[in-house]
Amino acid sequence: xxxxxxxxxxxxxxxxxxxxxxxxxxxxxxxxxxxxxxxxxxxxxxxxxxxxxxxxxxxxxxxxxxxxxxxxxxxxxxxxxxxxxxxxxxxxxxxxxxxxxxxxxxxxxxxxxxxxxxxxxxxxxxxxxxxxxxxxxxxxxxxxxxxxxxxxxxxxxxxxxxxxxxxxxxxxxxxxxxxxxxxxxxxxxxxxxxxxxxxxxxxxxxxxxxxxxxxxxxxxxxxxxxxxxxxxxxxxxxxxxxxxxxxxxxxxxxxxxxxxxxxxxxxxxxxxxxxxxxxxxxxxxxxxxxxxxxxxxxxxxxxxxxxxxxxxxxxxxxxxxxxxxxxxxxxxxxxxxxxxx
Amino acid sequence: xxxxxxxxxxxxxxxxxxxxxxxxxxxxxxxxxxxxxxxxxxxxxxxxxxxxxxxxxxxxxxxxxxxxxxxxxxxxxxxxxxxxxxxxxxxxxxxxxxxxxxxxxxxxxxxxxxxxxxxxxxxxxxxxxxxxxxxxxxxxxxxxxxxxxxxxxxxxxxxxxxxxxxxxxxxxxxxxxxxxxxxxxxxxxxxxxxxxxxxxxxxxxxxxxxxxxxxxxxxxxxxxxxxxxxxxxxxxxxxxxxxxxxxxxxxxxxxxxxxxxxxxxxxxxxxxxxxxxxxxxxxxxxxxxxxxxxxxxxxxxxxxxxxxxxxxxxxxxxxxxxxxxxxxxxxxxxxxxxxxx
Numbered sequence: 001x002x003x004x005x006x007x008x009x010x011x012x013x014x015x016x017x018x019x020x021x022x023x024x025x026x027x028x029x030x031x032x033x034x035x036x037x038x039x040x041x042x043x044x045x046x047x048x049x050x051x052x053x054x055x056x057x058x059x060x061x062x063x064x065x066x067x068x069x070x071x072x073x074x075x076x077x078x079x080x081x082x083x084x085x086x087x088x089x090x091x092x093x094x095x096x097x098x099x100x101x102x103x104x105x106x107x108x109x110x111x112x113x114x115x116x117x118x119x120x121x122x123x124x125x126x127x128x129x130x131x132x133x134x135x136x137x138x139x140x141x142x143x144x145x146x147x148x149x150x151x152x153x154x155x156x157x158x159x160x161x162x163x164x165x166x167x168x169x170x171x172x173x174x175x176x177x178x179x180x181x182x183x184x185x186x187x188x189x190x191x192x193x194x195x196x197x198x199x200x201x202x203x204x205x206x207x208x209x210x211x212x213x214x215x216x217x218x219x220x221x222x223x224x225x226x227x228x229x230x231x232x233x234x235x236x237x238x239x240x241x242x243x244x245x246x247x248x249x250x251x252x253x254x255x256x257x258x259x260x261x262x263x264x265x266x267x268x269x270x271x272x273x274x275x276x277x278x279x280x281x282x283x284x285x286x287x288x289x290x291x292x293x294x295x296x297x298x299x300x301x302x303x304x305x306x307x308x309x310x311x312x313x314x315x316x317x318x319x320x321x322x323x324x325x326x327x328x329x330x331x332x333x334x335x336x337x338x339x340x341x
Numbered sequence: 342x343x344x345x346x347x348x349x350x351x352x353x354x355x356x357x358x359x360x361x362x363x364x365x366x367x368x369x370x371x372x373x374x375x376x377x378x379x380x381x382x383x384x385x386x387x388x389x390x391x392x393x394x395x396x397x398x399x400x401x402x403x404x405x406x407x408x409x410x411x412x413x414x415x416x417x418x419x420x421x422x423x424x425x426x427x428x429x430x431x432x433x434x435x436x437x438x439x440x441x442x443x444x445x446x447x448x449x450x451x452x453x454x455x456x457x458x459x460x461x462x463x464x465x466x467x468x469x470x471x472x473x474x475x476x477x478x479x480x481x482x483x484x485x486x487x488x489x490x491x492x493x494x495x496x497x498x499x500x501x502x503x504x505x506x507x508x509x510x511x512x513x514x515x516x517x518x519x520x521x522x523x524x525x526x527x528x529x530x531x532x533x534x535x536x537x538x539x540x541x542x543x544x545x546x547x548x549x550x551x552x553x554x555x556x557x558x559x560x561x562x563x564x565x566x567x568x569x570x571x572x573x574x575x576x577x578x579x580x581x582x583x584x585x586x587x588x589x590x591x592x593x594x595x596x597x598x599x600x601x602x603x604x605x606x607x608x609x610x611x612x613x614x615x616x617x618x619x620x621x622x623x624x625x626x627x628x629x630x631x632x633x634x635x636x637x638x639x640x641x642x643x644x645x646x647x648x649x650x651x652x653x654x655x656x657x658x659x660x661x662x663x664x665x666x667x668x669x670x671x672x673x674x675x676x677x678x679x680x681x682x
Contacts, residue, residue: 012675013675014674014675016568016679017568017674017675017679018567018569018573018614018673019612019672019673019674019675020672021674022568022569023672042581043428043429043501044398044426044428044565045396045399045428045429045431045491046396046397046398046429047394047395047396047397047429047431047495048394048395049393049394050391050392050393050395051391051392051393052391052392053388053389053390054388054390055386055387056386056387056388056389056435056437056470056471056492057385057386057387057437058437058438058439058472058473058488059439059473060439060440060441060473060488061475062441062475064481083385084386085385085386087384087385088384088385088386090386090388094397096397096398096399098399098400098401098488098490099401100401100403100441100486129397130397130398130399132399132488134401134402136403136486136679137679137680139480140405140482141481141482141483141486142481142482145441145477145486147401147439147473147488147490149399149437149439149488149490150386151397151492154388160384224385226359227357227358227359228358228360228363229359232359232360236364271360273359331360331361331364332358332359332360332361333360333361333362334353334354334358334360338354338357338358338476338478339357339475339477339478
């Protein structure tokens with residue numbers, strides 16, 4: 001597709017006009033790339049058949065820089081929403097895709113992102129069925145922002161609800177924390193440092209679906225600890241269920257390089273964003289089996305139980321340290337790492 | 342709601358962190374305003390029951406200025422997507438809502454927009470069921486951008502498809518053109534002029550539904566001529582159906598004040614954006630009846646037939662002028678009025 005001649009090297013305001021230039025951009029890049037019977041209706045919207053309980057989730061992606069080790073804003077925009085739909089216990093199937101492009105974005109960069117979106121959507125088995133493209137003047141945006149809204153049928157065996165969580169439930173994490181945030185930080189203007197840390201952005205829908213096939217309503221909650229990190233997600237859960245959350249520091253999976261980078265920048269990895277891991281809160285009777293099943297999957301190789309729900313210290317997350325101490329994990333207050341996703 | 346004390350006068354980066362400040366903003370403004378059983382799940386997404394053919398449409402809104410005569414970006418974000426779903430022949434029911442806010446936006450402005458969104462959604466009978474809020478640094482956005490994605494059930498009698506259009510079909514417009522675009526232009530930096538022109542932003546879903554109740558599959562197409570104006574929509578239709586479109590200049594409804602403003606700025610009203618009108622292409626046998634029904638509705642008071650589909654000049658839109666001449670209406674090429682919606 002890189003050979004397409006649009007007659008322009010960069011996106012300009014005309015591409016957002018709704019006129020011929022918009023149509024040209026859509027026809028040569030968007031429709032050409034994503035062609036499917038839904039999108040090809042080329043109407044103001046798309047018609048799909050849906051039956052039953054559907055999960056819907058929306059996210060805007062404003063990550064900076066837009067290209068980083070392990071991915072680009074296009075991967076995030078697809079995986080992020082695919083995963084949010086999966087976290088509802090659903091099987092993502094359709095996505096809408098809306099761009100806000102800053103005038104001056106290189107057409108080559110735009111095409112690269114669109115191609116990534118296509119590959120990433122294909123990998124997750126989701127179709128782009130409707131979209132929108134707006135262009136804002138130079139200095140009124142930042143290269144490109146992407147919104148995706150995803151839908152999918154709730155898994156027939158899923159019964160995900162914080163209300164089902166009870167004391168003794170186990171907290172399972174699917175993989176090592178803080179990778180995405182540290183990959184972005186290592187390339188952030190003014191903070192760059194040498195590292196080979198890659199974003200963990202990936203789709204979690206197939207693994208989630210497999211777990212639901214096997215364990216159904218024994219899985220009480222799925223959450224992906226993105227913005228705000230693991231600490232924020234656990235704090236939210238504790239406050240939603242008005243019970244306590246106990247986690248064991250020594251169990252938290254983290255790569256040495258990521259831990260070292262966090263230390264260097266003075267960041268607590270518990271607050272650093274993730275993109276390709278999730279937390280599940282499950283009935284204690286399936287603890288061993290679910291970890292075993294997760295570990296057989298590429299996306300869950302390092303799955304581990306990091307703690308449990310308790311009646312003690314309601315609304316609070318408490319971390320038990322290696323040397324036997326306890327500390328309260330407070331949720332992130334303000335911004336630690338802006339525009340991480 | 343204006344009495345809410347967030348402890349901040351403006352949105353700052355912390356509100357986009359995913360931490361406590363984000364939660365505070367969401368709890369005190371978003372959840373407080375839109376509370377409904379779907380949104381109150383406060384999960385990564387929302388679960389709804391859907392059965393049958395659903396229409397889905399997404400749009401990002403980047404209008405500048407964000408407050409203008411006749412509305413603000415909040416009205417547009419709801420009405421725009423509600424109308425796009427309606428144009429698919431569907432009854433909009435649910436919306437997702439995603440904000441990208443520039444650091445420094447006054448909390449008062451944010452609240453005003455959120456309140457407008459609530460009122461506008463209520464008027465259209467749609468529920469906000471899931472959302473997202475991101476914050477970008479000062480100078481990396483422009484006050485606020487909003488994405489909405491809408492869904493609704495296809496009307497049981499609807500059979501909307503450009504494939505059904507045939508020569509002789511009548512083109513009906515629901516009201517006067519170019520109002521929204523000229524309302525925005527009159528307040529655009531550097532171009533301000535005195536006028537009382539108001540945006541025509543409004544919801545069209547109830548009128549569309551009423552028309553489908555009465556005329557079902559005799560209505561072949563609905564389109565709302567937003568960005569790019571009436572000319573761009575008619576050109577797209579002509580090229581999609583590979584037939585000609587004839588329109589009669591003297592029939593085009595336009596307010597004197599709007600026509601004068603267009604002349605002053607050298608703009609062709611055919612290319613100026615609309616928000617509250619739509620075009621329907623219908624079987625000629627219902628022409629008189631559909632106009633009569635539309636005229637009884639506040640949103641269609643000035644409905645009129647502006648032309649018809651023809652076998653002559655395929656792919657082209659031809660306007661027949663008052664003095665008997667003909668001119669080709671070419672689609673808008675690039676940008677006439679950036680960021681009009």
